[in-house]
Amino acid sequence: MDAIWSFPVQFFDLRLFPWGSITETSVATSVLATLALGLSAVLLSTILWSWYFQNCCRDPHSSLPLPPGSFGWPLIGETLHYVRGGVTEYLKKRRKYGTLYKTHMLGSPTVRIESDKRVAELLSKELSGGGASSCALPTSARFAFGDTSVAVVTGAQHASLKRNLNKAFTPARLRDYLPSVQDCVHRHVASWIQGHTENQMLGFQACKKLVGDLILETVVGCTREQDPEGKVKEAFFTCNDSLFCIPLDIPGLAFNKAKKARHVVVDFVKTRLNASNSSGKDFVTILDVLLSHQRERGAEVPYCNENAALDGHLSDTQVIDNAVTLLIAGADTVTSAFCSVLKLLGKHPEKLALLRKELESQDLLSSDQANDLSLELVQSLPYVRAVVKEVLRLLPPVGGLLRLTTRTVELEDYHIPGNWRLVYSVRGVHSETDAFTDKDKFLPERWLDLNIEHCGLGLLCFDSFLSISIVVVVVVVVVVVVVVVVEVVVVVVVVVAVVLVVAAAVERLKTEFPCAYVPFGVGGRTCLGKELGFLETCVFVIEVARLADWTLLNPDASRLFLPIEKPVDDLPVVLRKRK
Numbered sequence: 153m154d155a156i157w158s159f160p161v162q163f164f165d166l167r168l169f170p171w172g173s174i175t176e177t178s179v180a181t182s183v184l185a186t187l188a189l190g191l192s193a194v195l196l197s198t199i200l201w202s203w204y205f206q207n208c209c210r211d212p213h214s215s216l217p218l219p220p221g222s223f224g225w226p227l228i229g230e231t232l233h234y235v236r237g238g239v240t241e242y243l244k245k246r247r248k249y250g251t252l253y254k255t256h257m258l259g260s261p262t263v264r265i266e267s268d269k270r271v272a273e274l275l276s277k278e279l280s281g282g283g284a285s286s287c288a289l290p291t292s293a294r295f296a297f298g299d300t301s302v303a304v305v306t307g308a309q310h311a312s313l314k315r316n317l318n319k320a321f322t323p324a325r326l327r328d329y330l331p332s333v334q335d336c337v338h339r340h341v342a343s344w345i346q347g348h349t350e351n352q353m354l355g356f357q358a359c360k361k362l363v364g365d366l367i368l369e370t371v372v373g374c375t376r377e378q379d380p381e382g383k384v385k386e387a388f389f390t391c392n393d394s395l396f397c398i399p400l401d402i403p404g405l406a407f408n409k410a411k412k413a414r415h416v417v418v419d420f421v422k423t424r425l426n427a428s429n430s431s432g433k434d435f436v437t438i439l440d441v442l443l444s445h446q447r448e449r450g451a452e453v454p455y456c457n458e459n460a461a462l463d464g465h466l467s468d469t470q471v472i473d474n475a476v477t478l479l480i481a482g483a484d485t486v487t488s489a490f491c492s493v494l495k496l497l498g499k500h501p502e503k504l505a506l507l508r509k510e511l512e513s514q515d516l517l518s519s520d521q522a523n524d525l526s527l528e529l530v531q532s533l534p535y536v537r538a539v540v541k542e543v544l545r546l547l548p549p550v551g552g553l554l555r556l557t558t559r560t561v562e563l564e565d566y567h568i569p570g571n572w573r574l575v576y577s578v579r580g581v582h583s584e585t586d587a588f589t590d591k592d593k594f595l596p597e598r599w600l601d602l603n604i605e606h607c608g609l610g611l612l613c614f615d616s617f618l619s620i621s622i623v624v625v626v627v628v629v630v631v632v633v634v635v636v637v638v639e640v641v642v643v644v645v646v647v648v649a650v651v652l653v654v655a656a657a658v659e660r661l662k663t664e665f666p667c668a669y670v671p672f673g674v675g676g677r678t679c680l681g682k683e684l685g686f687l688e689t690c691v692f693v694i695e696v697a698r699l700a701d702w703t704l705l706n707p708d709a710s711r712l713f714l715p716i717e718k719p720v721d722d723l724p725v726v727l728r729k730r731k
């Protein structure tokens with residue numbers, strides 16, 4: 153007992169209780185009293201914290217209640233719960249509160265939405281200008297992207313800038329980038345299996361290096377020749393890794409390092425910008441395309457000018473910020489997708505066999521020559537595309553889509569006040585929706601069914617276009633046949649009936665599950681690089697399937713979800729040349 157109390161007695165005796173000699177009992181009482189006081193203070197502040205948000209933050213004009221849920225501890229809210237608990241915490245919340253609940257994370261009152269129907273409900277508010285959303289990125293990410301980045305600007309400026317930037321992702325431009333995409337992927341995968349009978353590596357780290365080269369080459373044309381010491385690449389990884397950090401600009405801390413690293417990347421982009429400008433070469437990189445839409449040189453538009461890009465041109469600053477944004481946004485996401493391809497095909501050799509069968513039927517399996525893929529060829533490989541869709545469904549790289557309410561949003565049963573953060577949970581939506589059966593299983597075949605094809609928006613434009621084209625052709629053929637054999641009145645009746653039935657069918661397919669598949673996001677903020685990201689992942693699937701065999705050393709490792717989806721042990725894997 154003496155030993156236990158000796159340190160506290162000395163401590164309190166000397167520092168805290170200088171008014172006289174004390175006994176062990178009184179020290180114990182004091183410690184207990186202090187603890188009790190502390191606990192009461194925490195309890196009281198937690199109650200006040202919760203009461204404040206429950207009563208003072210709700211919109212008095214709305215008769216609807218706030219969603220269920222809790223705000224956690226004062227100031228930190230429930231952030232630590234989610235960091236520590238990960239998926240278990242989300243599942244616990246979903247069980248307790250359902251698919252829409254309030255919480256407090258990353259410094260803001262937040263509502264998490266985990267069902268496709270709820271996302272659709274909020275999206276309809278967003279599209280009709282109902283105050284549903286604005287950009288909700290944390291400070292560190294906004295800084296990394298830059299003030300004139302498409303990921304940061306809002307409203308009309310965002311819509312116009314996005315229209316401009318979209319010109320860098322048309323099928324014609326994807327065709328331009330494809331040779332260097334395939335070249336880079338092929339080079340890396342070949343190096344994974346070269347010179348060894350068996351080569352052990354960390355799948356995630358290897359994919360990260362691959363995608364680092366890939367994105368630097370396709371966005372700004374940064375090749376090994378231009379960056380021989382790898383300084384730009386290293387700076388780019390630093391920016392990337394510090395995307396979500398505490399925004400304190402103190403030497404040694406992540407934010408400060410990211411700031412310096414951003415300068416290195418920006419300087420490189422500026423050099424490329426000048427070089428591209430003088431050479432006037434073809435569209436080989438995304439930067440070339442951005443430059444072609446740039447405002448006249450010298451007519452710099454100041455930061456955050458609301459009218460910037462509205463006239464169809466980009467300022468120097470916009471070109472730089474958006475080139476940096478594309479580098480960052482297209483890196484971790486694609487790395488995660490590639491790593492998940494290795495993981496899921498490694499766990500399901502029977503699906504890999506089916507995939508190789510498709511490649512063989514197109515004479516792609518035996519070929520090891522680079523640059524033999526065309527956009528049309530990739531689009532004509534349904535199983536390859538189905539594998540990519542299924543990978544992104546089961547292990548979506550981005551777990552949550554961030555939004556900020558600009559004013560109060562009223563749903564059917566709850567209201568969400570203005571300036572609250574919304575998180576549309578991609579994983580939650582994919583696992584809650586009724587659009588899929590056997591949701592936990594890796595079943596690429598599900599995507600070969602055309603009805604399911606329509607569950608997603610955006611990503612599936614090629615197939616949607618194809619199926620709508622088929623419908624149009626069928627209608628035309630029916631009309632022609634009927635015109636030839638029957639009278640005009642009957643023709644009109646038949647045409648109207650066919651059009652109505654087809655329109656209803658297409659509408660049903662389009663609207664039944666409009667938000668059931670959202671790996672690339674939803675609404676106005678959908679991923680700008682979704683076609684490129686999808687194409688890159690298809691190319692990776694093809695190259696890795698035809699070049700390598702691999703074994704996962706820890707196929708059931710637990711997963712991390714923040715900032716992106718990845719196995720906790722970086723996916724140790726043994727690779728060898730395909731037999």
Ligand code: HEM
Binds near residue numbers: 314477486684
């Ligand atoms: C498999 C690969 C990819 C996935 C899964 C993915 C996913 C996403 C997601 C979920 C969002 C947020 C959407 C929302 O909030 O609704 C996003 C935004 C964005 N992504 Fe991607 N992405 C991928 C590849 C790329 C690539 C390759 C690029 C560019 C080279 C890119 C550029 C962007 C940009 C600029 C935004 C912000 C768009 C805006 O705010 O309007 N992404 N992406």
